[in-house]
Every structure is written in structure tokens, then in C-alpha cells.
Amino acid sequence: MSYVPHTERERSDMLAAIGVDRMEDLFADVPAQVRFPELNLPPGLAEPDLVREMHAQAARNFPVDPARSFLGGGVYHHFRPSTVDYVLSRGEFYTSYTQYQPEVSQGMLQALFEYQSMICRLTGMEVSSASHYNCATALAEAVLLALHAASGKRSKVVISPAVHPMYREVVKTYLRGIPTALVVGDDAAAADTAQLKALIDQDTAALVIQNPNFFGQWEPIEDLVEAVHRAGGLFIVAADPIALGLFRPPGAYGADAVVAEGQSLGIPPSFGGPHLGIFAARMAHVRRLSGHLVGETVDADGRRGYVLTLATREQHIRRAKATSNICTNSALCALAAAVYLATMGTRGLRQVAELCFQKSHYAAAQIGKLKGFAINPQAPARPFFKEFVVRLPAPTADINGRLREQHGIIGGYDLGGDYPHLKDHMLIAVTELNTRAGIDQLVTALRKAVT
Amino acid sequence: MMGDATATVYELSAPGRAGVDLPASDVPATDLPADEVRADCPLPELSQLDVVRHYLALSQRNFGVDSGFYPLGSCTMKFNPKVNEAIARIADFSDTHPLQAPETVQGNLALMFELQQWLAEIGGFAGVSLQPSAGAHGELAGLLMMRAYHHSRGDSKRTRILIPDSAHGTNPASTTMAGFTALEVPSNGHGNIDLQAVRAACNDALAGIMITNPNTLGLFEERIGEVVQLVHECGGLVYGDGANLNAVVGIARPGDLGFDVMHYNLHKTFATPHGGGGPGSGPVGVSGPLKDFLPGPVVDVTRDPGGPRYRLAMPAKSIGRVSPFLGNFGMFVRAYAYIRQHGAAGLRANSEHAVLNANYLRVRLHDTFTVPFERMSMHEFVCRGAVDGTGVRALDVSKRLLDYGFHPPTNYFPLIVPEALMIEPTETEAKPTLDAFVDAMKAIAKEAHADPAKVKAAPHRTPVRRLDEVKAARDLVLSDRSAPAPPSPAGGGGKGGVAGEVARGWRRGGD
Numbered sequence: 001m002s003y004v005p006h007t008e009r010e011r012s013d014m015l016a017a018i019g020v021d022r023m024e025d026l027f028a029d030v031p032a033q034v035r036f037p038e039l040n041l042p043p044g045l046a047e048p049d050l051v052r053e054m055h056a057q058a059a060r061n062f063p064v065d066p067a068r069s070f071l072g073g074g075v076y077h078h079f080r081p082s083t084v085d086y087v088l089s090r091g092e093f094y095t096s097y098t099q100y101q102p103e104v105s106q107g108m109l110q111a112l113f114e115y116q117s118m119i120c121r122l123t124g125m126e127v128s129s130a131s132h133y134n135c136a137t138a139l140a141e142a143v144l145l146a147l148h149a150a151s152g153k154r155s156k157v158v159i160s161p162a163v164h165p166m167y168r169e170v171v172k173t174y175l176r177g178i179p180t181a182l183v184v185g186d187d188a189a190a191a192d193t194a195q196l197k198a199l200i201d202q203d204t205a206a207l208v209i210q211n212p213n214f215f216g217q218w219e220p221i222e223d224l225v226e227a228v229h230r231a232g233g234l235f236i237v238a239a240d241p242i243a244l245g246l247f248r249p250p251g252a253y254g255a256d257a258v259v260a261e262g263q264s265l266g267i268p269p270s271f272g273g274p275h276l277g278i279f280a281a282r283m284a285h286v287r288r289l290s291g292h293l294v295g296e297t298v299d300a301d302g303r304r305g306y307v308l309t310l311a312t313r314e315q316h317i318r319r320a321k322a323t324s325n326i327c328t329n330s331a332l333c334a335l336a337a338a339v340y341l342a343t344m345g346t347r348g349l350r351q352v353a354e355l356c357f358q359k360s361h362y363a364a365a366q367i368g369k370l371k372g373f374a375i376n377p378q379a380p381a382r383p384f385f386k387e388f389v390v391r392l393p394a395p396t397a398d399i400n401g402r403l404r405e406q407h408g409i410i411g412g413y414d415l416g417g418d419y420p421h422l423k424d425h426m427l428i429a430v431t432e433l434n435t436r437a438g439i440d441q442l443v444t445a446l447r448k449a450v451t
Numbered sequence: 452m453m454g455d456a457t458a459t460v461y462e463l464s465a466p467g468r469a470g471v472d473l474p475a476s477d478v479p480a481t482d483l484p485a486d487e488v489r490a491d492c493p494l495p496e497l498s499q500l501d502v503v504r505h506y507l508a509l510s511q512r513n514f515g516v517d518s519g520f521y522p523l524g525s526c527t528m529k530f531n532p533k534v535n536e537a538i539a540r541i542a543d544f545s546d547t548h549p550l551q552a553p554e555t556v557q558g559n560l561a562l563m564f565e566l567q568q569w570l571a572e573i574g575g576f577a578g579v580s581l582q583p584s585a586g587a588h589g590e591l592a593g594l595l596m597m598r599a600y601h602h603s604r605g606d607s608k609r610t611r612i613l614i615p616d617s618a619h620g621t622n623p624a625s626t627t628m629a630g631f632t633a634l635e636v637p638s639n640g641h642g643n644i645d646l647q648a649v650r651a652a653c654n655d656a657l658a659g660i661m662i663t664n665p666n667t668l669g670l671f672e673e674r675i676g677e678v679v680q681l682v683h684e685c686g687g688l689v690y691g692d693g694a695n696l697n698a699v700v701g702i703a704r705p706g707d708l709g710f711d712v713m714h715y716n717l718h719k720t721f722a723t724p725h726g727g728g729g730p731g732s733g734p735v736g737v738s739g740p741l742k743d744f745l746p747g748p749v750v751d752v753t754r755d756p757g758g759p760r761y762r763l764a765m766p767a768k769s770i771g772r773v774s775p776f777l778g779n780f781g782m783f784v785r786a787y788a789y790i791r792q793h794g795a796a797g798l799r800a801n802s803e804h805a806v807l808n809a810n811y812l813r814v815r816l817h818d819t820f821t822v823p824f825e826r827m828s829m830h831e832f833v834c835r836g837a838v839d840g841t842g843v844r845a846l847d848v849s850k851r852l853l854d855y856g857f858h859p860p861t862n863y864f865p866l867i868v869p870e871a872l873m874i875e876p877t878e879t880e881a882k883p884t885l886d887a888f889v890d891a892m893k894a895i896a897k898e899a900h901a902d903p904a905k906v907k908a909a910p911h912r913t914p915v916r917r918l919d920e921v922k923a924a925r926d927l928v929l930s931d932r933s934a935p936a937p938p939s940p941a942g943g944g945g946k947g948g949v950a951g952e953v954a955r956g957w958r959r960g961g962d
Binding site (some may be wrong): 066110329343 | 457459460461464468469470471473476477478479480481483484487488489491492493494495496497499502503505506507508509510511512513514515516517518521523526528529530531532534536537538539540541542543544545546547548549550551552554555556557558559561562569572573575584585586587588590591595598599619620621623624625626627628629630633670671673675676699701702703704707708716718724725726727728729730731732733746770771772773774775776777778779780781782784788790791792793794795796797798799800801803804806807808810811814815826827829849850853858859861862864878879880881882908910913914915916917918919920922923924926927928929930931934935
């Protein structure tokens with residue numbers, strides 16, 4: 001299948017207008033020895049054959065039933081209202097690009113402005129970027145923001161080991177470009193917040209925590225915030241946007257910057273991407289924020305309108321001195337999140353958060369009754385939101401294999417790889433899409449898996 | 452508010468209205484941790500019909516490739532095949548979780564493995580990682596690999612990256628992020644890299660050069676072989692900015708030209724939609740010596756008697772992850788489907804017609820709008836957009852194009868051409884569209900002489916007229932003032948001028 005519309009006649013007329021005889025003549029500047037390579041690719045397919053082949057490819061995956069999947073760890077199966085895909089399917093939105101011509105981009109600009117507004121309310125921050133790639137890259141940029149805010153005078157970044165392991169890896173990759181930067185805190189896999197506090201000093205640019213943390217639990221943070229602020233560093237929090245519908249936003253407990261994975265807000269898991277990096281901060285940091293910002297203004301007739309603003313931070317203006325290299329972002333996912341939040345509203349989001357809380361607590365209570373299983377053994381008294389740790393009486397991979405093969409259930413995340421002290425522990429996520437019947441099946445399957 | 456396309460979601464909100472109905476909890480209740488519960492969370496409250504009408508109205512105030520011709524240079528705004536959207540939404544793709552066991556996602560991993568292979572074949576590289584989420588993200592990954600490569604050889608004094616003055620802004624910005632210093636190389640009278648300047652910069656402090664080929668003037672680097680050789684001889688590496696790859700698929704492989712690293716923009720060359728600014732995808736390809744440094748994980752295969760088994764693997768000296776999971780898989784599905792549709796012949800035909808269209812526009816326009824480097828161009832070209840003697844600038848011509856129903860070209864870039872208009876038609880536009888665009892450009896040039904004030908005040912037929920960007924940056928309103936703002940009350944009630952008018956038909960015809 002080809003989407004080239006030219007007729008034979010048009011093609012020859014155009015070549016004649018250019019003054020060449022053949023298509024090949026257009027490429028005289030390309031060195032002859034490398035010109036027109038034979039590419040070894042499968043032959044093209046017509047649309048019906050393509051669709052058949054792609055369905056066959058998809059069918060090679062194990063079919064996921066969100067009601068009976070308990071895998072989380074930063075990506076979740078949540079309800080996606082039908083309004084989201086309806087709006088995302090509008091060609092005016094998804095086939096447009098960055099709003100360099102605001103007069104014909106008011107739709108996307110306003111939608112992103114409203115997204116920024118809702119993210120500010122959700123996180124308790126004063127300014128939100130128009131989107132980053134995902135939570136991990138937003139966190140990396142937030143860490144760079146903190147280092148830049150200290151004008152190179154502070155080099156230490158204290159990161160909790162209970163921040164998502166992959167987010168920490170991405171932060172460290174980004175920091176390869178700043179050899180003086182030093183990440184501390186997460187080398188002790190079981191370190192708690194008191195141990196982190198001891199690491200904060202005058203050289204600390206930022207303290208990074210995830211709340212609820214990677215294990216699903218709220219961190220005891222009050223004196224941590226004071227400690228990092230007293231030392232003159234920034235407090236960066238990775239949050240869960242669903243939890244923010246019901247629970248305290250980081251803005252209420254002293255965060256200077258908040259990042260979050262927006263995938264839960266109407267975006268499918270899609271094997272890890274594309275997702276949405278939420279990046280919000282205090283107004284004091286607006287000029288160091290990376291990525292597009294949409295601002296309100298007026299047009300020549302005084303009518304309200306929107307434009308990309310503070311572009312002097314960005315690469316196409318500032319080049320080597322830009323706050324970040326980001327250009328293409330995750331705007332369509334921000335649109336999805338905006339439609340999701342507008343559809344759910346205050347009450348709907350609160351309800352989702354409450355269902356996640358209730359169902360995960362039911363699941364934890366039921367699993368906790370099983371012989372040989374223990375819930376959140378690393379911190380049993382700490383409250384949790386929608387994920388919890390289960391100590392298993394057998395290796396995680398064995399149990400997950402049996403859940404899948406005998407019951408069609410996708411079990412939790414094996415924590416042993418990232419946290420050696422949590423060998424034979426799994427992280428279980430429960431959302432509003434997990435039915436009580438599905439949870440009960442999981443409990444039964446777990447019991448059978450070890451007997 | 453009915454019919455008011457510009458009211459915000461917060462202005463449309465009515466406390467107590469609901470857009471969804473979720474099932475009640477079917478489990479016994481647990482007490483919430485009282486210390487953690489927030490008092491309120493002020494989101495808008497709308498009915499589903501409110502939501503649908505609001506976003507439908509917004510979509511009608513937005514212009515995409517589906518709306519009309521969008522010759523935005525260096526962005527490759529080609530047709531996004533609808534079948535690929537449907538394919539990406541197949542639940543057995545979109546519902547898969549990135550932390551699932553490899554044996555449950557063999558379909559996804561096979562797709563990623565083949566896409567890695569195909570991209571390597573198209574670019575002439577030894578290995579590809581699909582990790583980066585966008586072109587600039589791929590640049591960062593590529594530069595970090597170059598850094599790691601030099602360091603692995605005990606060569607840590609290479610701190611400089613050469614960047615032509617015609618380069619995209621992301622190149623120098625990525626260079627800084629990767630811990631290098633950007634050194635600008637001038638262009639010569641032919642619009643190519645000045646070979647003398649490259650030679651002068653080639654020493655043992657040079658980490659490499661970033662080259663966009665064809666460059667942002669749409670010109671193929673005539674002496675690319677010599678540039679690559681100079682940089683290689685002094686121990687540097689050559690980075691290719693794949694933003695302009697749509698000119699050369701099946702025409703020339705960057706790897707064959709001696710490039711060591713390149714990112715691909717799946718949202719340009721391989722037609723995954725631009726999404727109003729993203730998400731994109733920016734895989735990186737590398738030559739043999741750099742393969743072990745690729746960001747990971749990448750997909751590997753074991754050929755068992757029972758068939759191939761795909762798994763994730765971290766390259767031996769990997770710079771690490773640049774994405775938390777596996778990259779933008781939803782974009783891989785679309786790009787895979789696109790390559791599968793076209794095959795080698797179809798992909799080459801795309802590049803040929805992209806170049807045909809650009810040159811056709813160039814020869815039809817150059818009498819009216821000067822083309823500073825008058826050579827055969829590749830998939831795009833740059834002309835001077837100002838109309839001499841009228842005071843009409845490139846920006847005015849662009850704004851007037853909106854009245855004719857066209858999205859303007861890229862303005863004021865590359866920086867080395869004053870009043871630049873960078874025009875990239877792509878292969879999916881037919882001759883009648885190109886002719887209509889030429890007619891509009893020529894009509895605007897005439898208008899510039901007859902009624903310059905009208906052109907300078909354009910656009911006249913869009914939903915809003917020129918916007919005050921200075922005010923936006925000075926007054927900084929970055930969130931809706933009509934929304935309740937916890938935890939500390941801030942902002943005022945000022946809502947600004949609300950316009951209800953929807954300029955129907957603004958995409959058609961100048962007046």
C-alpha cells in the first residue's frame with residue numbers, strides 16, 4: 001500500500017517543470033557508490049493483508065484481562081471513559097504538531113492550558129508544563145532543575161531507594177552529562193526516611209521521594225521536608241495522580257516540584273508507552289521548567305486566546321543555553337489526561353481513588369490470611385494506597401507461572417531483582433477494574449500455588 | 452455557555468454535575484488514613500455531553516494534516532494512515548503491561564525485534580535501540596554513547612562537538628545536556644558545511660560532529676565523505692540527525708556514508724502522528740563499535756528448535772535506560788505497520804516523491820520568493836519570505852497563508868537565511884494541492900504590493916487574530932484564573948474577553 005497520490009501524467013509534468021527526465025536525476029548530489037541501496041525488507045502489503053497480519057502478531061501475546069491482572073509498578077489498568085478516545089481520534093488534534101501558529105492551534109492550546117490548570121489543582125503546585133515524555137524523564141528534568149537552581153554550587157541529589165527503580169536509572173543516565181553530580185541514598189536498598197535525612201547537607205541540591213512510594217505506602221515525611229529546606233535544597237515528589245483525587249497533594253506538604261506518571265489518566269498501558277510525564281512546580285521555578293508552557297493572552301481584537309510562552313527557555317531559541325533539549329513532548333497524552341479529568345470530575349476521580357484503596361485493602365486482608373504469606377513485612381504499620389508487598393512462601397516466578405497457566409491471572413511484580421532483600425516478594429496492584437470475584441480468584445490461586 | 456467555544460472547562464463546570472458513573476464498592480470498607488485525606492480536589496464538574504461538545508468545539512479550532520496542507524519544514528507532516536491507528540488500538544497490544552513476563556508478550560517483542568532490524572537495515576547500522584521517546588531524546592542518548600565510547604578508551608579530554616550553523620536547536624541543547632561544549636561550524640556559499648572550518652577544529656579535543664543530511668536548507672552535503680573522513684581521522688565520531696531521513700530512505704544509507712550514530716524520528720519518516728506536539732519516538736542506530744553502548748534494554752532473540760524466543764537484554768556497556776520501560780511501544784506498532792505496508796520499493800518511492808514535490812514547489816516559487824541556495828533540493832527547501840519594497844515580512848506571508856487555508860512553512864529557520872521560510876511538502880500531497888499553494892503564495896506577493904497593510908494585519912479569517920505574545924510572557928497566566936485554587940487562595944476573577952464567534956469556513960479561500 002502506498003499513499004503517494006501522483007498520477008503518471010502529474011509525475012512527468014512535474015519532472016518537466018523541474019527540468020529533469022527521470023526521478024533518479026533528482027539525486028545527483030548523492031555519492032554514486034552509495035546511491036539506491038537494495039533494502040532487505042519484506043514486500044509491501046495491501047491493507048486487508050496488513051490488518052490480518054497485525055492481528056496475528058497481537059494474538060501471539062497472552063490476552064490480558066484487566067479484572068484479573070495485578071501488575072502495577074508504575075503502569076496500571078484503569079477505567080478509560082469512552083470520551084477520551086473519542087476526542088483523541090479527532091484528526092484536527094492528533095495530526096497537528098506543536099502550536100507554532102497559534103491562530104490555527106487554539107483548540108490544542110486551550111486544551112493544554114486547561115490541562116495545566118487541572119494539574120496545578122491536582123498537585124497543589126502553581127505551574128505545570130504542557131507535558132514531558134513520562135514520569136521518569138520528568139523526574140530527571142526536575143533533578144536538573146534543582147541542580148541548575150543551585151547554580152552549580154550544590155552537587156548532591158538524595159534519592160530514596162523507594163523511588164521506582166527505573167525512574168532512578170533514568171535519572172542516573174541523564175546525570176552522566178553532569179559528572180560532578182552525585183546521587184546518594186538509594187544504594188542502601190532498605191534505607192528508610194530517617195537514614196535519608198542524615199544524608200541531607202549544605203551540598204544537597206534536592207531530596208527526591210515517591211509518595212506513595214514504589215511499594216504503595218505513604219512515607220513519613222514531615223521532618224524530612226524541614227531538613228531539606230533548612231539545608232537550602234529542593235524537595236521533589238513523584239506522585240500518583242489517581243491518589244491525588246482523594247489524598248493530600250505534595251503542594252500541601254512542602255514540595256517544590258512534583259512529577260507524576262499520567263498514564264493512569266485515560267492512557268492505555270501500551271507495553272510501557274507512550275505515557276505522560278506530569279511536571280509541576282512552584283512559580284519561583286517557572287523559568288527553569290523544561291518543555292512547553294501555554295499562557296493566556298489576547299488577540300488583536302482583545303479576545304482571549306492562548307500561545308506558547310516563555311519560549312526563551314527552549315532549545316529553538318536558546319540553543320546550547322536552553323533549560324532542556326526537549327521539543328516533541330507528549331501533548332496528545334496530556335489531552336487524554338485533560339479529557340479524563342474533565343469527564344471524571346472531582347467526584348469521579350475521588351471515587352476511583354477510593355475504589356483502589358478499598359479493593360487493595362480487601363485483597364491484602366484476604367492474602368494476609370493465607371498460611372506462609374505476609375503483607376508489607378518491611379513496614380507493616382505504614383498505610384498504603386493501591387499497591388502492597390507480599391512475602392511469598394515460594395519464588396515469585398514459580399507462583400506467577402502457576403497463576404497464569406492454571407488460572408489466567410497475571411500476578412504481581414517480582415521485587416527480588418531490584419531489591420535483593422525482597423527476594424520471594426511480589427508487589428501487587430489493585431485498581432477499580434479488579435472485581436471482587438477476580439480478587440477472590442487470585443487469593444484461591446495463590447493458596448493452590450503453594451500447596 | 453452553549454455555543455461558546457472558548458469557555459474553559461472550569462467556566463463550564465457546575466458543582467454536582469457528573470460525567471461518569473462508577474460501580475459501588477463490592478468489598479468490605481476499610482477506614483481511610485485520616486491524616487492523608489485532602490479536603491477538596493477542585494476539578495471541573497461536567498456532563499459527558501458538556502465534555503464532548505467542549506472538545507469537539509476545540510478540535511474545530513485546530514489545524515492538522517487531516518485539515519489541509521501543512522508544509523512545516525523539518526517536521527515531515529505527511530498523511531498518518533488511519534489503519535495504523537486502528538492497529539495500535541488492538542487490545543492485545545494496548546492492554547499489555549511492560550512488566551509482564553517475556554513469554555506472555557512474544558508478539559510485542561517480536562514486533563520490536565523486527566522493527567530494530569528494519570530500522571538498522573534502512574539506516575545502514577549494526578544495532579538499534581528503541582528506547583528514546585523523541586528526536587531530541589535520541590540525540591541525548593547518542594551523545595551520551597559517544598561520550599561513553601571515548602571514555603571507555605581512556606580518552607576523556609574530548610569535550611567538543613561541532614555543529615553546523617544550520618542545525619536544529621535541539622543539537623546544541625542536547626550537546627550541553629550530554630556534558631559537551633557545542634562549537635558552531637559555518638556554512639559555505641553552497642549551503643554546505645565549510646570544510647576548512649571542520650579541518651581547523653579537528654584535534655584531540657573533538658568528540659564528534661552532529662550532521663543533518665540533507666541539512667535544514669534541504670541540501671545534500673556534497674562533500675559529506677570528506678567531512679566524515681576528517682572527523683574520523685582525528686578520532687571523532689559522526690552523529691546524524693535523522694530529522695530529514697524522509698529524503699533518503701532507499702536513496703542513501705547514513706551508515707554507508709560513514710555515520711556512527713543516528714536517531715530516527717518515527718513521527719516524521721514513518722508517519723506516526725505528531726499528536727499536537729507528541730508523543731513521538733526517536734530510536735537510535737549505531738555502527739558496530741558503538742553497539743555495546745546502546746541504551747537498553749533492547750530485544751534479543753534465541754533461535755530454538757521450537758521457534759524464535761524473544762527476550763530483553765541490556766547491551767554490555769550500555770549508557771543505561773533513557774526510558775523507564777521499553778520506549779513508546781504504541782508508536783512502534785504504527786511504524787512497523789507503516790514499513791510493512793510499503794516494503795523497500797514503497798519506502799523508496801515515498802522519498803523520491805517527497806523530493807519531487809519539494810523541487811516542483813521550488814521551481815514554481817523561486818521567481819517570486821528568492822531561493823538563496825539555488826540547487827537541486829531534497830525533501831525541503833528554504834526561500835526568502837519577505838516581499839521586497841513592501842515591508843511585508845516572512846511572518847506576514849505566513850499569517851496570510853492561514854487565510855488561504857494553508858498551514859505556513861517553518862518561519863525564521865534555519866537562522867542563516869534571513870526571513871526564511873522552510874517548505875517541506877512531503878510525498879503524500881498531490882500536484883493540485885501544490886499548485887493551489889503556489890497560487891496562494893503568488894497572490895500574497897501581489898497583495899503585498901497592492902495592499903501591504905492587509906497582509907501585515909493577517910490573518911483575518913481564523914478563530915482569533917494575531918495574539919499578543921509579549922503580554923503572555925509578561926503577565927504570565929499559566930492556569931485558569933476561574934478555577935478554585937487550593938491550598939492557598941490566589942489569583943482573581945478576571946476572565947478576559949470571551950468571544951463566542953466561531954469563524955466557520957476560515958480554512959477556505961482568502962478574501
